[in-house]
Amino acid sequence: MQDFFALKDDKMATGLGVITILGLIANYVFTKLRLPGLLGMLLLGIIIGPYGMDLLNPDLLRVSSDFREIALIVILLRAGLGLDWDELKKVGKPALRLSFIPGVIEGIAIMLVSNRLMGLSLVEGGILGFIIAAVSPAVVVPAMLHFKENGIGTRKGIPTMILAGASLDDIVMITIFTGFLGLYGGQDINVFSQFMRIPVSIITGVSLGVIAGLIFVRIFESYHIRDTKKVLMVTGAAILIMAAEDILVNTIPIAGLLSVMTIGFIILLKRGVVAKRLSVKFNKIWILAEILLFVLVGAQVNVHVALDGGAAAFLVLFIGLLARSIGVFISLVGTNLDLKERSFCAVAYTPKATVQAAIGAVPLAAGVASGELILAVAVLSIILTAPLGAMGIRLLSPMIKD
Template sequence: MAKSLAIILLLGLLANKLFEKLKLPGLLGMIILGIIIGPYGFNLIGKDILNSSADLRKIALIIILLRAGLGLNKEDLKRVGKPALKMSCIPGLIEGFFIAFASVKFLGFSFIQGGILGFIIAAVSPAVVVPAMLKLMENNMGTNKGIPTLILAGASIDDVFAITIFSGFLGLYSGSHMNIGIQLLNIPVSILLGILVGAIIGFILVKIFNKYNIQDAKKVLLILGLAILITELENLLKTKIAIASLLGVMTIGFIIIEKMPKIGERLAGKFNEIWVFAEILLFVLVGAEVNVKVALNAGKIGIIVLLIGLLGRSIGVVISLLNTDLNWKEKIFCIIAYIPKATVQAAMGAVPLSLGVESGDIILAVAVLSILVTAPLGAIGIKISAKYLLNK
């Protein structure tokens, strides 16, 4: 594992720098590097690190979500509350069903198979979106209307809807007596439980930090350890009750920055430093999950299905932003920011195939294709369009 880690870090730093020199997002270089050195490329990464890939990617995602929580502002959250809730569900729901119907038409799927594919693809990638929004917040781009906060909040809940409905369609396919209506009712409970668990841990940490003199580095380790345990709690209870653990992780950061602003700012700086390492691991390992040959099997029809889905997502964003103070340029930016797919598709694309779902190979191919098409498109789109569409 040590040799593989060295290869990932050294080449990852190089790829990041090279793409930034080309005025492209560094994460794009790291994803491409992962494809090249991964098991479907030159196979330079050992199996030991690939076997731990899911856990390493999850820890990296937790780090950036904690940093995001430490960057949230209560006033901004109040301002974007209702639009953020709409952004968390409407775009994903419309995209998922657009893809489901398109799959029936173009891929010959049943509606249930189409629903499985639709809600794998419908999840926006917090791994791509969150770092981009944090950079905008640091540069005061769009912050006058809370646009980065709006997208941060919406993207963190979006996955909860997509994964829940995907599970419902998977249950229908397997013949289990699973009611999608009940599944949907569980979503608000999941969100509230995630926020509650995160808030409890956040308040406990605030009390500890007020009572004991702990070094900032140790505070970071304590926060990170408890945040990882929240995600493990979700896995432990998933058969009984769902918890939106990633939302809970963000809530920890939010409580700390609200109750202890000075300490919160220092901790945000520490998480920024850790993110330099975690970012390379996350995006190189996401790239390593991508099998280009499988993606090519989806062909032109796969791209058509994806584009139909993105059309549905764009319509959903526009609907979500009705009656807000955003102008047409800012709404277009929100549409672009909601394009990227990566983490959920890499993690769940192969699940239907492993469970024996008919056409599971096609579902995997389209999921992989969605990463190859939308991650670069979204990352480049966010970076370039922010300059022209958002106010500084």
């Protein structure tokens, strides 16, 4: 037993082995209990992570963000390869509204409420609000792909609408968060130019994805390449686009995640047969990628910090989610969805995880006075909304059955 607790001092590969085996077990157990498998993997990450039993190698934790990014790339390529053009045209306008209205309303609500309940300044409240307001593609996208594959809600295009909206939501929220963080730091922020980064990043992201997708289509038409190698080529290009987003962040904004999904979508449009074969390959890769994503996200969660937020943090999050749900209903005005279907969409738009784990500590590192409190609320949002949102999506799925 003592040797087991010494695992963190072993090779990084050993930690990956532990995560894989225990992740599979956690996924199986929770699925048998009729609970989302990702909930088991998140809890596993919390238990074996540095804030729990501390079993993971520090080197593995240092590169965990890279593993999580690759897992997100896999799921977004799957999403792109699974989109339906006719459905996308049908749900385009509500999907666009879902990409910013719910998040903006939630972010503003948290900004105002945290000012009253937690004593944050409006700028600090804005920083907190737009960290929390980002929906988690890691939780939402796999669920919507499962619904598409099983024909749940597809008659009205609900999974496609949520997929498209969620992929844009993060871009908008992170851009606004960056603006508030700049205001706190006394940077000379041009609000207009900051908000203009949103459409520019969307345009550049889609353009890069289209160019890369068309290049792959031409290559696949001209040369006989095994599907496994095609998957590696597409994945490698997607990773490079994400790297370009980081490198060019201060010059040309690029919506990297949207670009990745566009690559898959272009291949689907131009080479549908190839897209279906690649989708099968990516589905297999996702088995491992899903484990790494959710266990490593869980490992970033510091339960002790989350508890520091106190009762006020719970209330702030609750009001934020309520505001977000109102935003979802506003976004769906004019659609043919009934009340049950709109309620499902509101629940599907609640999970937080990836963005909060990635940038929750940024204000603290940047010297924001309430950085620790902001981190605590961000962590608490993951603990509360990721499992509850995932369970809600599953339990309420009969509401959208065709």
